[in-house]
Amino acid sequence: MSEAAALIRAAPALPCAPWPRHLLTAEAWRALAAALPGQPALALLALWADSGHVHALFRDEDTGAILPASVAVAAGAYPALSPARPAAAWFERMILDLWGHAAEGGTDARPWLDHGRWPVQAPLSPRPVPVGGPPEPPGFLPADGPGLHVLPLGPVRGGIAEPAQLRLAVQGELVVRLETRLGWLHKGTLALLRGKSPRAAARFAARLAGDSTVAHAIAFARAAEAASGVAAPPRAAMLRAVMAEIERLAGHLADLASLGQAAGFAPLPALCLPLREALLEAAAAAFGHRLMMDCVVPGGVAAAIAPGGEAAIAAALTRLEAALPALARLHDGSGSLLRRLVGVGVVTPALTRALAAGGVVGRATGRAVDLRRHPGYPPYDGLDVPLPSRQAGDADARVRQRLDELPHAIALLRELLAGPAEGAIGVALPPASGEGIGFAEGYRGDIWHWLRLDGGLIAACFPRDPAWLHWPLAEAAMAGGAVEDLGLVLASFHDSCAGMDL
Amino acid sequence: MTRWPRIRAGLRGAPPAAPPDEATAAALAERMAAAAQTRLGRSLAVCFLDAGSCNGCELEARMLAGAVHDLERYGITLVATPRHADVLLVSGPVTRAMQEPLLRAHEAMAEPKWVVALGDCAIDAGVFKGGYGVLGGVDAAVPVDLSIRGCPPTPGQILDALRALLQANATA
Incomplete structure (x- = not known):
């Protein structure tokens, strides 16, 4: 068993079928986050929250063991996993939007599902905050460089497609980076x-x-x-x-x-x-x-x-x-x-x-x-x-x-x-x-x-x-590719938007 | 054949032709335009827009373009932009985030334009009624001309509705 998996198993187990959920202290969670870069076999499958805790679902790819782990949210924050697991970044943004828990030391704190159009902020928290004022324009990653230009696409993409906003940083015919912004289909299903x-x-x-x-x-x-x-x-x-x-x-x-x-x-x-x-x-x-x-x-x-x-x-x-x-x-x-x-x-x-x-x-x-x-x-x-x-x-x-x-x-x-x-x-x-x-x-x-x-x-x-784990891969697959291949690459992944816009 | 000499005789003695009545000409031109619409207007350009759906309606709409239902044989074509569309086919409850894109798409269309609400969610937000991210049915954002019930409607039902619109367009 890996060191990171042992850290999870050492924490007290709460009843959850079929796998007990381990409640880690903030220190143990920090130690887990620190151990993850050296433990590539411990895969992060999901990260989500409720009003008081943040939960992670891990799979030990060597043994196949499924390990749910949780940490209490203290003062509205929890230690981030995104520096060690790139997949955590979108989940952390979603948790901030829905529950208002901030990922301490996270790689990205920009809104994800929340486009500033809902009547309240943090709608799943015990006390949602009413929203005042017009929505802020979306913050995309900067794309500055010689010969670099940005090709904005969506959210209405033409054809029969789900809405997604795509930003292609392009140099000539080559895509330097694809950045996706989802959340257009957010209906508030969890509420x-x-x-x-x-x-x-x-x-x-x-x-x-x-x-x-x-x-x-x-x-x-x-x-x-x-x-x-x-x-x-x-x-x-x-x-x-x-x-x-x-x-x-x-x-x-x-x-x-x-x-x-x-x-x-x-x-x-x-x-x-x-x-x-x-x-x-x-x-x-x-x-x-x-x-x-x-x-x-x-x-x-x-x-x-x-x-x-x-x-x-x-x-x-x-x-x-x-x-x-x-x-x-x-x-x-x-x-x-x-x-x-x-x-x-x-x-x-x-x-x-x-x-x-x-x-x-x-x-x-x-x-x-x-x-x-x-x-x-x-x-x-x-x-x-x-x-x-x-x-x-x-x-x-x-x-x-x-x-x-x-x-x-x-x-x-x-x-x-x-x-x-x-x-x-x-x-x-x-x-x-x-x-x-x-x-x-x-x-x-x-x-x-x-x-x-x-x-x-x-x-x-x-x-x-x-799609939570596949969309970022589609982004990565477009880097260095041709603009004309965008539709083809996205079709080869077929990433749903509805499934992760909740 | 036997009438022709008589007509010719009548014409010879007829007074010079008066200029045509302007009101009659205008009415005729209108009737001509309508007839042309009947004969030539049997096509419909449809732009699809997902305003918040679960993608179930998209799956069935995509089957329309396939070899089985093949909507192009009725003169109905799917176009990629609302600027080229007669009909905006909108699925899903309209989410608050999609309200503005939907409005902009609707504004981009040339007159005359129609909006078709596709599926139960598009009619009155369906099961998602009351979600904090949901604005409502499509008519909460833009005026709706035709609704297609179903969760999701079958390709046959979508096709029937579009053909009814085509018929109404041609005989209007």
């Missing part, structure tokens, strides 16, 4: 979740990011179940996995289509979108909703597969499987496409490790990370989940990674559907008090939900979308 029962709050969890509605709903439901001390029945876990794998296939196909569009390569969307449509129609036939929104609920699933649904899914899978060779040929045999993809938008394994990236982005740099395998959760713990990976870390590797994952998801779906089809599809959650962490592997990457229940109602919660 809406507070005081609701998990069942009522699940509608919000399903709408954190529509593209990963099933994965977010599963992670949220599992957190609520862990906090209440119950588990979803095996049949419900199986049905959840069926939905999650359909979402994975449909998501990868959508990403491949938008990559083709960004590369100006029309055959790719022309092939992928009808296949995606067939999957969505099958999902509608089986679960009553094309995106399967609100089909996963805390305690289980809303309904079993409708009559005829399994046949519809099987037909969509057969059609997709038959198209896989054509899809691979189209990608591998098209020099015009490969020229746009190979060597473009490269992130190094060292960088994805530093950012603890999961999903396609992490696996395309050789990282063997997949929550379905490790830590594992039902029903995947009883199945063989293959873990393909690529090494190159460029846009092409991310395309290949998505193509590689398609046949495995098809095989998993067939195995799940062939299993026994009886048993309860849900349990009622008792009105319990407790704390839990839930997780699920979405098609974009690992999703984590933490929540604390008080008498069966949500007292505090935080969802961690994969």
Whole structure:
């Protein structure tokens, strides 16, 4: 066990299922922050807060141990982790905006979600401050230098895209730096979740990011179940996995289509979108909703597969499987496409490790990370989940990674559907008090939900979308790249804005 | 054929033509313009704007452009800027941060312009009603001409609504 992990484990453990949360003193937290630079294996997965504490979720990449750690906020501040973990910077800015806790010694204290348009400051703190006066103009990093100019884009970006403000510091045709400013979609979801029962709050969890509605709903439901001390029945876990794998296939196909569009390569969307449509129609036939929104609920699933649904899914899978060779040929045999993809938008394994990236982005740099395998959760713990990976870390590797994952998801779906089809599809959650962490592997990457229940109602919660760790990597991948590749690189990462704008 | 000599005879004895009545000419010109609109105006340029959505509506709107629903066969095109658009298709509850970008996009459009609210959130903020970051439905920021219900609406429903707008445009 590493020194930093030992520091966390030495602190008193508070009940949190399935992993106890360690409450560190300010000194121990400072020692942890000081030890982190020498302990690259301790990955920071999330950083968030409640009214009195700041919480961090670590994973020891050597042992696979998950370590939640907390520190009390003293005089409105806590020792920052961003000098040791670059991923912490955006979380620290978010914590300052939502709860008003300042990161002492942090690398960046500029507002993130708060654009000065809300009626109050620090809306999640016990005493939000009413806002007076007009909003301040956003502070972007300075871009001064010979021959340097700034290309401002967004928040309305044209096409069907989520709002994000992008600043490209450009020298000729080369991008020196991409800076992103998000928060345009901030609705105040965490405040809406507070005081609701998990069942009522699940509608919000399903709408954190529509593209990963099933994965977010599963992670949220599992957190609520862990906090209440119950588990979803095996049949419900199986049905959840069926939905999650359909979402994975449909998501990868959508990403491949938008990559083709960004590369100006029309055959790719022309092939992928009808296949995606067939999957969505099958999902509608089986679960009553094309995106399967609100089909996963805390305690289980809303309904079993409708009559005829399994046949519809099987037909969509057969059609997709038959198209896989054509899809691979189209990608591998098209020099015009490969020229746009190979060597473009490269992130190094060292960088994805530093950012603890999961999903396609992490696996395309050789990282063997997949929550379905490790830590594992039902029903995947009883199945063989293959873990393909690529090494190159460029846009092409991310395309290949998505193509590689398609046949495995098809095989998993067939195995799940062939299993026994009886048993309860849900349990009622008792009105319990407790704390839990839930997780699920979405098609974009690992999703984590933490929540604390008080008498069966949500007292505090935080969802961690994969985009928190992937957007900074997209920024890094653009440095040194060409301006014309921006759309392509962003499509190859596919970073959601809604999931992290909360 | 047999009428022609009679007409010619009538014309020969007719008084010189008076200049056309100006009011009639104006009315005719208006009718001509309307007819041209019917024949030539069967196209619609749509600009999409996400004002706060969960991206569910975007997923379904993106399917419209695909080979299955292919909205271009109806003369409906997706354009990248509101300056080229007849219709602003707005999804999501309007967040306080997106109010100004939405207003600016709406102002950038040339007249005549329409605003279509896409999805339950765009109609009345949907599940996000009451969030401190939410201003309200799209009509809280700009006037709305047409609403499409659903969470999210299916591509078929979006297409039906856009085609109805196209029809109304052509016969107006």
